[in-house]
Amino acid sequence: MIDSGSLLVALMIFFARVCDVSLGTLRHAMIIRRKRLIAVVIAFVEALIWVYAVSRVLAGISGTITALAFASGFAAGTFVGMTLEGLFKIGEQVVRVFSPQGRNLAEELRLKGYRVTVFEGSGRDGQVSLLFIQVKRRETGRVLSLARSIDPSCYVVVDDVQAIHSTGAVRK
DSSP states (O other), rough: OHHHHHHHHHHHHHHHHHHHHHHHHHHHHHTTTTTHHHHHHHHHHHHHHHHHHHHHHHHHHTTTHHHHHHHHHHHHHHHHHHHHHHHOOOSSEEEEEEEHHHHHHHHHHTTTTOEEEEEEEEETTTOOOEEEEEGGGHOOOOOOOHHHHHHHEEEEEEEEEEOOOOOOOOOO
């Protein structure tokens, strides 16, 4: 039988794990995006929470409920962390659009303030333009919508940007 004290400890462990694993997921995203200071601060808080959760589990190691709370919190924390990272949309992305209507699309994107580089090529079905558009992650959906409104059959690839190097000589 589970008493209220054990249930309370199990809930505290569960929520501590949700928090520390969510932070771990965000920390990994910050490391990938080279946001060092943010990653270090998150790591510190994550470690504090983890130490608390592990100490509670070890103190009550004989109880199955604490082990289940620990594992369930880990799983739920993974989901929560992925969801939060998707909501924050931190970082840059490159949107590559392949379209026979690339010139028109490039003009529209430039009118909206996006920087676009166009390459001409030959695809399976003839001439095609390849557009490179670097955007903040939160802008990606707008670029995709505009591309699809001009050419519903365009082919789009989106990549996360790891690092950006510029001499400052790029014109707007």
